[in-house]
Amino acid sequence: MSAILHVDMDAFFASVALRHRPELWDAPVIVGGAHRSVVLAANYPARSLGISSGMSATAARRMVPGLVTVPPDYDSFSTVSAGVFAIFDSVTDRVERGSIEEAFLDVTGSTRRMGTPREIGEYIRATVADEQQITCSVGIGPTRFVAKVASRQAKPDGLVEVTPAGVADFLHPLRVEELWGIGRSTAEALHSLGVFTVADLARMPRGVLQHTFGPRSGAQLADLAWGRDSRRVTLGAREHSTGASETFGVDTWDPVIIGRELLRMSDRVARRLRASGNLARTVSISIRYSDFSTINRSAVLPTPSDVAGELHEVAVRLFAPLAKRRRKIRRVGVRGEQMVLSDSTYRQPRLTDPEQGWRELEFAIDAASEKFGRASVQRLALLRRPLGTAAGIDPPGTDRAATRVRAPRHG
DNA sequence: TCTGGGGTCCTAGGACCC
DNA sequence: TCTGGGGTCCTAGGACCC
Numbered sequence: 431m432s433a434i435l436h437v438d439m440d441a442f443f444a445s446v447a448l449r450h451r452p453e454l455w456d457a458p459v460i461v462g463g464a465h466r467s468v469v470l471a472a473n474y475p476a477r478s479l480g481i482s483s484g485m486s487a488t489a490a491r492r493m494v495p496g497l498v499t500v501p502p503d504y505d506s507f508s509t510v511s512a513g514v515f516a517i518f519d520s521v522t523d524r525v526e527r528g529s530i531e532e533a534f535l536d537v538t539g540s541t542r543r544m545g546t547p548r549e550i551g552e553y554i555r556a557t558v559a560d561e562q563q564i565t566c567s568v569g570i571g572p573t574r575f576v577a578k579v580a581s582r583q584a585k586p587d588g589l590v591e592v593t594p595a596g597v598a599d600f601l602h603p604l605r606v607e608e609l610w611g612i613g614r615s616t617a618e619a620l621h622s623l624g625v626f627t628v629a630d631l632a633r634m635p636r637g638v639l640q641h642t643f644g645p646r647s648g649a650q651l652a653d654l655a656w657g658r659d660s661r662r663v664t665l666g667a668r669e670h671s672t673g674a675s676e677t678f679g680v681d682t683w684d685p686v687i688i689g690r691e692l693l694r695m696s697d698r699v700a701r702r703l704r705a706s707g708n709l710a711r712t713v714s715i716s717i718r719y720s721d722f723s724t725i726n727r728s729a730v731l732p733t734p735s736d737v738a739g740e741l742h743e744v745a746v747r748l749f750a751p752l753a754k755r756r757r758k759i760r761r762v763g764v765r766g767e768q769m770v771l772s773d774s775t776y777r778q779p780r781l782t783d784p785e786q787g788w789r790e791l792e793f794a795i796d797a798a799s800e801k802f803g804r805a806s807v808q809r810l811a812l813l814r815r816p817l818g819t820a821a822g823i824d825p826p827g828t829d830r831a832a833t834r835v836r837a838p839r840h841g
Numbered sequence: 842t843c844t845g846g847g848g849t850c851c852t853a854g855g856a857c858c859c
Numbered sequence: 860t861c862t863g864g865g866g867t868c869c870t871a872g873g874a875c876c877c
Contacts (some may be wrong), residue, residue, distance in 0.1 A: 464846080468844060489844080672847085676846085
């Protein structure tokens with residue numbers, strides 16, 4: 431029987447932000463909170479006043495006068511995360527990264543060297559606190575799913591161990607929404623069936639669940655009630671897509687602004703694709719309207735690509751029918767999907783490509799950005815006040831060649 | 842001055858091929 | 860002329876997670 435640890439940092443972003451600011455430890459603090467944004471993380475004093483991550487920062491500040499807002503510092507988040515994962519790696523080579531602040535550790539093979547799973551969990555908690563000045567919680571169980579639910583119950587700054595024989599006793603008193611994978615929609619649907627606790631769920635005939643949620647999801651729900659988790663996640667699974675999206679400061683239906691934003695997002699996505707050595711086979715755009723309704727459109731590229739201009743061309747074509755609606759748009763996004771490794775994929779040159787293609791140009795820009803900084807290289811179409819004769823004449827996207835390399839300020 | 846940004850996975854219908 | 864399945868790809872939408 432294997433022993434899985436789920437280790438989860440407590441209020442990670444908030445804890446890191448407050449490491450060296452003890453004067454704020456008892457005050458309600460959130461991380462995030464820029465214009466039109468949400469709470470990225472809230473410390474426990476803020477949580478006790480009803481603040482939770484994901485809620486509108488504006489609403490949070492209205493709810494708690496005197497709430498302290500700290501901007502996110504992603505560099506320090508990454509540094510602390512790397513330190514924490516180094517501790518995980520010292521315990522076992524079977525570490526599955528869940529996110530920047532959580533991981534599953536299979537410690538089945540580490541017990542001879544390091545003691546019982548509980549001792550290993552306490553060792554990790556003590557070492558993280560000592561080396562990184564933040565606390566974490568540990569769940570221990572026979573499967574990833576049980577370990578994950580256990581770490582939630584352990585929060586904050588605790589450890590919960592569930593033995594194989596104790597799984598049902600541990601799960602059944604919980605409310606269904608405390609299970610990993612049951613969100614608001616599923617919980618509401620279960621409530622309307624009279625299912626509120628995991629014990630209720632366990633008693634529900636599998637056929638009824640399958641009728642309500644579909645054969646596959648229904649069967650999975652029935653399994654979760656007993657701690658059986660068929661969802662497989664492989665160690666170091668490849669990424670399948672990469673995307674970029676941004677919310678406008680003010681909603682707009684101006685097609686020029688939207689076209690330019692699609693270009694900025696295409697540019698980001700293409701850069702990430704090149705950096706990771708991938709090509710996207712499919713481009714999708716997502717459009718969120720003022721009323722928060724969101725639609726997606728996708729299309730297969732003529733040939734897999736990591737070139738901003740080629741992604742943008744498809745993005746614009748996908749958006750064209752939507753532009754006619756003249757509905758105000760809140761956010762646009764571009765994703766590259768169905769990624770394939772670029773060195774294992776033959777890129778058929780397009781008839782319209784010049785001998786030195788856009789791809790080479792964009793790789794050259796990557797190199798210049800690397801050397802002189804991102805700000806030194808900007809697409810002309812994206813400069814807020816375009817210089818020279820092109821100013822304001824070309825609609826965005828028609829001039830994907832128009833990239834201007836400015837002389838770096840230094841060196 | 843409600844509601845970010847980055848992802849994964851599943852479902853379902855239609856096209857198309859055998 | 861009518862009538863099947865199965866498999867795969869494409870597209871749209873939605874649930875969920877951090």
